[in-house]
Amino acid sequence: MSLALLYGLAGIALVAMGLYAALAARHVLRRLLGLNVLGSGVFMMLVALASRTTGIATRPDPVPHAMVLTGIVVAVSATALGLALLRRMHAHDGSPRLPEDRDAGSP
Amino acid sequence: MSGDDVRGALSLLLIAAGMLFFLAGSVGVLRLPDLLSRLHALTKADNLGLGLVVLGLMLQADDAFEVLRLLLVWLLVLFASSVACYLVARSALRAHGDAPTAAPEGPDEDTRDGR
Amino acid sequence: MAAEVQVFDAVLVVLLLWLGWRALASADLFKAVVQFIVFGLLLSLAWVRLGAPDVALAEAAIGAGLAGALLLDTLARLGRSGAADEARPLGLTPARTGIALAALGLAALLVASALALPERWPGLAEPALQQLRASGVSNPVTATLLNYRAWDTLLEVGVLMLAVLGVWILEAEPALPRPAPDPMLGLLLRVLLPLTVIVAGYLLWVGAHAPGGAFQGAALLAAGGVLWHLARPLSLGPSPVVRAVVVLGFAVFLAVGVATAVLGGGLLTFPPEHAGAIILVIEAAAMLSIALIMVALFVGRERAPSDAGIPDSAADASAVPGAPNPGAAP
Numbered sequence: 012m013s014l015a016l017l018y019g020l021a022g023i024a025l026v027a028m029g030l031y032a033a034l035a036a037r038h039v040l041r042r043l044l045g046l047n048v049l050g051s052g053v054f055m056m057l058v059a060l061a062s063r064t065t066g067i068a069t070r071p072d073p074v075p076h077a078m079v080l081t082g083i084v085v086a087v088s089a090t091a092l093g094l095a096l097l098r099r100m101h102a103h104d105g106s107p108r109l110p111e112d113r114d115a116g117s118p
Numbered sequence: 119m120s121g122d123d124v125r126g127a128l129s130l131l132l133i134a135a136g137m138l139f140f141l142a143g144s145v146g147v148l149r150l151p152d153l154l155s156r157l158h159a160l161t162k163a164d165n166l167g168l169g170l171v172v173l174g175l176m177l178q179a180d181d182a183f184e185v186l187r188l189l190l191v192w193l194l195v196l197f198a199s200s201v202a203c204y205l206v207a208r209s210a211l212r213a214h215g216d217a218p219t220a221a222p223e224g225p226d227e228d229t230r231d232g233r
Numbered sequence: 234m235a236a237e238v239q240v241f242d243a244v245l246v247v248l249l250l251w252l253g254w255r256a257l258a259s260a261d262l263f264k265a266v267v268q269f270i271v272f273g274l275l276l277s278l279a280w281v282r283l284g285a286p287d288v289a290l291a292e293a294a295i296g297a298g299l300a301g302a303l304l305l306d307t308l309a310r311l312g313r314s315g316a317a318d319e320a321r322p323l324g325l326t327p328a329r330t331g332i333a334l335a336a337l338g339l340a341a342l343l344v345a346s347a348l349a350l351p352e353r354w355p356g357l358a359e360p361a362l363q364q365l366r367a368s369g370v371s372n373p374v375t376a377t378l379l380n381y382r383a384w385d386t387l388l389e390v391g392v393l394m395l396a397v398l399g400v401w402i403l404e405a406e407p408a409l410p411r412p413a414p415d416p417m418l419g420l421l422l423r424v425l426l427p428l429t430v431i432v433a434g435y436l437l438w439v440g441a442h443a444p445g446g447a448f449q450g451a452a453l454l455a456a457g458g459v460l461w462h463l464a465r466p467l468s469l470g471p472s473p474v475v476r477a478v479v480v481l482g483f484a485v486f487l488a489v490g491v492a493t494a495v496l497g498g499g500l501l502t503f504p505p506e507h508a509g510a511i512i513l514v515i516e517a518a519a520m521l522s523i524a525l526i527m528v529a530l531f532v533g534r535e536r537a538p539s540d541a542g543i544p545d546s547a548a549d550a551s552a553v554p555g556a557p558n559p560g561a562a563p
Binding site: 026031 | 242246249250253254256257258265266269272273276279280283284287292295299300303306308310311315316318319322329332335336340343344348350351354355356357373376377378382385389393396397400403404406448451452523526527530531533
């Protein structure tokens with residue numbers, strides 16, 4: 012098993028976990044954590060794919076690295092906006108869940 | 119045995135000793151009963167452990183500049199972790215009024231938040 | 234790097250998957266966030282193993298540092314009731330079976346396509362390295378970000394601007410209780426802030442030929458800014474100066490693009506003989522903007538804690554955070 016395949020498969024597992032949590036969780040903060048893990052999985056797949064050039068070129072493919080670098084910065088700013096919206100919703104409704112996830116008697 | 123061999127062996131020995139301190143520190147965090155002694159295990163062991171690892175790596179450095187950078191890394195971690203330890207202990211003291219006897223689950227991980 | 238799979242990689246991958254899952258499934262959200270922070274730290278080790286030191290630098294400062302600070306800050310603001318969640322937050326219920334099956338199905342498709350890929354693939358490494366001489370820098374990642382695909386990076390800086398606008402549009406929040414002045418916090422700031430600025434400048438400069446660049450420098454600066462805010466709360470609302478710095482990076486980038494379009498080359502096509510200088514100017518402006526945007530995203534718009542009942546003069550008092558203010562308390 013090559014390094015690219017090992018980390019590539021790990022990235023896929025993270026994508027599946029993150030996707031499940033982002034869709035199945037009810038607390039919005041947990042959904043955001045899910046999106047972040049999903050993003051990390053995608054980044055890991057990209058960087059793993061980039062590492063396959065070893066042997067042909069002297070270094071991994073820089074283009075996916077640049078994309079991931081951009082992605083990390085965008086992901087954290089999107090998370091910050093999401094968290095600000097969550098705090099706003101919580102201040103307004105008193106619940107950290109989206110309206111369709113709220114049931115009587117729970118926060 | 120040439121000088122390089124001795125240097126390599128010494129470096130390996132120092133790094134292994136450092137790892138031992140990390141292990142002891144981790145065991146301490148997991149097994150010690152209250153927050154203050156856990157912090158004690160964490161910071162003391164980590165600092166000495168990292169110090170030994172850095173010392174070991176210095177022996178393998180190519181030039182003086184690299185040695186200096188390694189030293190700087192150690193000093194920074196030393197500084198940051200002692201301040202972080204102090205802050206965690208202070209907020210624990212504030213939260214409990216007096217010296218805490220039973221640690222709340224897991225807040226000491228907070229100190230790893232830095233860079 | 235001649236990368237062979239080692240025991241280290243196997244351990245790292247297992248730890249990453251376990252921490253990733255715990256970060257999602259821990260019933261206690263505080264634990265989940267702490268596990269997410271550790272996950273981010275370990276992820277930067279994975280980037281190093283995969284030969285991506287540029288990404289590792291950004292991940293260590295952003296993924297582990299800033300994102301963790303943002304999440305913990307929100308958790309603190311939600312309070313005890315808002316941070317509570319179900320005992321089994323991701324437990325399989327009939328309604329979630331479909332989601333689980335869909336996630337597994339996607340994973341299966343991805344695994345199938347990953348296995349079908351050739352083990353060696355040149356990708357775009359060769360053309361990227363061949364054009365390096367004309368790009369103005371010798372770090373291929375910086376060349377990709379600011380020359381080959383400068384258009385992407387321009388839009389990214391735009392996205393960051395939109396995010397901070399979004400946060401500013403929202404209502405101001407009550408500020409968290411101010412930390413008690415503490416000599417150790419002051420010491421931490423006095424030592425770390427200048428170092429942060431020096432290292433950020435170093436990363437910006439060194440990015441031309443080694444791992445580093447505007448994003449990594451900005452992430453570090455932002456981490457320093459967040460530390461500052463935590464020790465001595467900053468007021469970073471949409472004042473004219475803050476707005477100007479937020480826009481600076483995008484404006485400089487766009488101006489350079491328009492200039493190159495008007496003077497010949499085409500939009501964001503840099504003449505090779507000046508490319509190095511142009512990239513440095515764009516990066517310097519972008520670094521300042523990105524750093525301030527990330528701190529502003531963290532700070533948001535806060536009402537000063539003393540606002541209630543006290544008219545406008547309270548805003549002035551909050552401009553000198555941490556200053557002793559005897560006699561102000563009613």
